[in-house]
Amino acid sequence: MPxxxxxxxxxxxxxxxxxxxxxxxxxxxxxxxxALGIGTLLFTEYYVRTQFLEIRKAQAESVLYxxxxxxxxxxxxxxxxxxxxxxxxxxxxxxxxxxxxxxERGQMAFDALTPxxxxxxxxxxxxxxxxxxxxxxxxxxxxxxxxxxxLVAGQHSAGRAVVAFPVPSRTGLLRAILRRSLPLLxxxxxxxxxxxxxxWRRLRRTLLDLEPADIAALTMRQGQxxxxxxxxxxxxxxxxxxxxxxxxxxxxxxxxxLPASLKQVWPELTQLAPDxxxxxxxxxxxxxxMLVNLMPLAGxxxxxxxxxxxxATRLAEQLTETRRFVDAAxxxxxxxxxxxxxxxxxxxxxxxxxxxxxxxxxLDAEAGLHQALAGIAEPRVxxxxxxxxxxxxxxxxxLSVSPESVVPRLPPVQADALVTALGNFIExxxxxxxxxxxxxxxxxxxxxxxxxxxxxxxSGVPTGLNPFARGQTSKGAGRxxxxxxxxxxxxxxxxxxxxxxxxxxTVFGLNLPLDA
Numbered sequence: 176m177p178x179x180x181x182x183x184x185x186x187x188x189x190x191x192x193x194x195x196x197x198x199x200x201x202x203x204x205x206x207x208x209x210a211l212g213i214g215t216l217l218f219t220e221y222y223v224r225t226q227f228l229e230i231r232k233a234q235a236e237s238v239l240y241x242x243x244x245x246x247x248x249x250x251x252x253x254x255x256x257x258x259x260x261x262x263x264x265x266x267x268x269x270x271x272x273x274x275x276x277x278x279e280r281g282q283m284a285f286d287a288l289t290p291x292x293x294x295x296x297x298x299x300x301x302x303x304x305x306x307x308x309x310x311x312x313x314x315x316x317x318x319x320x321x322x323x324x325x326l327v328a329g330q331h332s333a334g335r336a337v338v339a340f341p342v343p344s345r346t347g348l349l350r351a352i353l354r355r356s357l358p359l360l361x362x363x364x365x366x367x368x369x370x371x372x373x374x375w376r377r378l379r380r381t382l383l384d385l386e387p388a389d390i391a392a393l394t395m396r397q398g399q400x401x402x403x404x405x406x407x408x409x410x411x412x413x414x415x416x417x418x419x420x421x422x423x424x425x426x427x428x429x430x431x432x433l434p435a436s437l438k439q440v441w442p443e444l445t446q447l448a449p450d451x452x453x454x455x456x457x458x459x460x461x462x463x464x465m466l467v468n469l470m471p472l473a474g475x476x477x478x479x480x481x482x483x484x485x486x487a488t489r490l491a492e493q494l495t496e497t498r499r500f501v502d503a504a505x506x507x508x509x510x511x512x513x514x515x516x517x518x519x520x521x522x523x524x525x526x527x528x529x530x531x532x533x534x535x536x537x538l539d540a541e542a543g544l545h546q547a548l549a550g551i552a553e554p555r556v557x558x559x560x561x562x563x564x565x566x567x568x569x570x571x572x573x574l575s576v577s578p579e580s581v582v583p584r585l586p587p588v589q590a591d592a593l594v595t596a597l598g599n600f601i602e603x604x605x606x607x608x609x610x611x612x613x614x615x616x617x618x619x620x621x622x623x624x625x626x627x628x629x630x631x632x633x634s635g636v637p638t639g640l641n642p643f644a645r646g647q648t649s650k651g652a653g654r655x656x657x658x659x660x661x662x663x664x665x666x667x668x669x670x671x672x673x674x675x676x677x678x679x680x681t682v683f684g685l686n687l688p689l690d691a
Contacts, residue, residue, distance in 0.1 A: 224343070228320060231340040235309075235322040238269035238338045245326040245333035248278040258284030271338045272319060276326070277303060278334035291315050296337055306335045311342070318342050406482045407465075411437050413475035415445065424481075427460070444479065457484060457660060459667040464588050484591060484664075550581040551618070555594050557582075560616065563601045571610055574601070577617040582625070589687050592661075592668040593618075593627060596685040599657045600629035603642075607633035607681070615680075624670075624688040635681040636674060643672055661685075 238244065247253065247261045258276075263286040266274035273292050275285035283301045287293040295314045298304050305312070309322040323337035343351075401408060407424030409417050416434040424430070428440040438445050443458050444467065453469040458481075465481040472478060518530045551557045560576050567574035585593065597616070604614045608631055618627040636642055645659035658672075665672050670687040 224345075227342055231320045231342060232309075232322070234269055234271070234340060235320070235338050238265060238271060238274065239322065239324045239326070239336055244276065244336060245328040248276045248284070248326060248336070249328045249331070249333040255282070255284065258282070259286060262286040266338075269338065270340070272341050273321075273339040274336070275303065275338075276334060276336035277306075279332060289315070292319070292339065296321065296339060303335065303337055306337055312339070316344075318344055404480075406480050409479045411476050411479060418476075427465075427481075427483075429461075455660075457664040457667055464591070464664065464667040484588075546578055548576065548580075550579070552584050553582045553590055553593070555590055556597065556618075559594055559598055563598075567605070567614065570605055572605060572608055573613040575613070575615050577615070577619075580616065580618040581620055582618050583689075585625075585689075588668045589625075589670075589689070592664045592670060592687060593625070593685065595664055596661045596672065597627060597629065599661050600683040600685075603658070603683070604629060604631035604633065604681075607631055607635075609633075620689075621686075623686060625686070627685045627687075628682055629684075630677070630680040630682040632679050633681060635676050642674060 243261075244265055247258065247265075250258075253261075262274050262276065262284045266272075266286045273285070273287040273296055275283065275287075275293075275297055277283050283297070285293060285297060287296075292314050295312060296304050303323065305321055306323040307325070309320070312319050312321060318341070319339040320342050321337055321339040323335065325335050326333040401419075401421040404421055405423060407427050408419075408421045409424045409428070410419035412418050412434075415437045417428070417430065417437055417440065418434045420428065420430055420433065428435075430440060441460055443460060447453065447456070447458070447467075447469060450471050451469075452471060453467060455466045455468060457464050458467045459465075460481075464484040466484050468480045470478045518534060522530050548557045548560060551560070564574050564576070582593070597618075601614060601616070604612075608614070612632050614629065614631045616627075616629050618625070620626075642658045643662040662672050665685055665687070668687060670685060672683070672685050674681070674683045676682070
């Protein structure tokens with residue numbers, strides 16, 4: 176399974192999540208504002224200059240083509256002061272910055288706002304520097320649009336004239352547009368800061384008040400923890416998809432990529448109730464039996480850990496068998512101690528015949544047990560039954576194993592199912608009998624495989640109760656898991672469990688196919 180690379184070094188703590196979000200949002204917003212603003216400014220400046228120029232051209236035509244200007248220049252009786260006064264009036268009426276005219280006799284008249292402007296359009300000898308056409312000229316940092324034309328009065332040429340109008344500079348236009356746009360830009364920035372704060376607060380709640388460095392460190396630790404777990408660990412979301420799996424789980428489920436459908440990789444697991452916690456529940460998976468721990472998660476989905484029951488059995492087998500033999504030895508030692516006290520008492524009383532009878536009864540019982548277990552080749556089953564016989568003696572109950580009982584060597588899964596079933600059936604029978612009663616065990620071959628029965632002459636199972644259903648029990652809260660686990664393990668081994676009432680006997684049985 177493709178694994179996400181684990182962090183090998185602790186992440187460096189940098190800026191907080193709030194600072195990161197604010198910087199990113201402000202940076203992005205400023206870039207967008209800059210791009211849109213520059214485009215808008217350039218377009219506005221071009222549009223304003225174009226419209227302004229059209230107005231200036233119309234004003235220039237109005238001044239130059241007015242009949243009064245041509246007639247005034249052609250008037251030979253007017254003196255220089257009069258012509259200058261006319262120029263002043265016509266310039267002010269047209270809104271121009273400069274107006275200069277020359278008649279056919281070479282006489283000049285002009286009016287300008289500044290001397291520098293007059294020097295820019297009139298030569299030192301009074302000749303026109305720009306008299307025909309149109310264009311732009313900058314004087315003292317101020318751009319001007321000018322236009323020069325030949326004037327006609329009636330059918331005769333009246334001379335020539337040039338008029339100039341101030342036009343806004345590019346930098347002046349941009350500054351004016353920025354001044355008007357500044358409140359809007361500040362408002363957008365304020366909204367961005369507010370949005371950044373609200374987003375940070377929401378993310379902080381979602382991320383449990385963790386900063387990015389904390390999240391990275393937590394991810395590193397969780398990855399390292401998962402890599403050290405030898406059991407399979409998977410995380411299943413509410414949609415039934417495996418979203419997280421460690422290496423043992425990926426190998427067991429043959430996961431090649433995540434997420435993966437749980438129904439495809441482990442269909443048996445989907446049959447369990449996802450809202451109920453399970454502990455060491457036997458479940459088949461690809462021909463093996465897994466011990467499954469299932470824990471529902473508050474946000475939906477569930478966490479599943481599992482281990483191969485065969486491996487767990489092998490690891491625990493020595494301890495389990497040792498414990499059983501210790502229990503059996505302890506019970507037998509207790510029984511032998513009681514018998515020795517009885518024998519010693521008889522001998523002290525001089526009643527040797529009774530002492531010999533006790534010894535003989537014990538030898539007969541031991542021989543009977545060995546005979547009953549002679550056909551049981553599976554050592555775990557033989558050890559279990561020997562321990563339970565000793566346990567029955569302690570409880571003053573009778574446990575007998577049919578001498579015809581036969582158990583061949585079994586595969587681990589079937590042996591585990593048989594040992595678990597017998598152990599639970601016998602213990603339940605002990606609890607049902609209390610301090611008086613009989614338990615019988617019979618195991619043998621049948622046409623379908625192997626059959627095991629445990630019967631007791633107790634009161635039986637209450638009517639309407641299914642002892643193999645999880646949680647159904649007459650023993651009180653917290654019980655009712657053992658037989659349900661036996662049923663699940665039997666199904667995983669290809670077998671089945673059952674129970675019935677036969678006269679005064681309550682019978683619990685297990686059927687196992689030997690070729691499963």
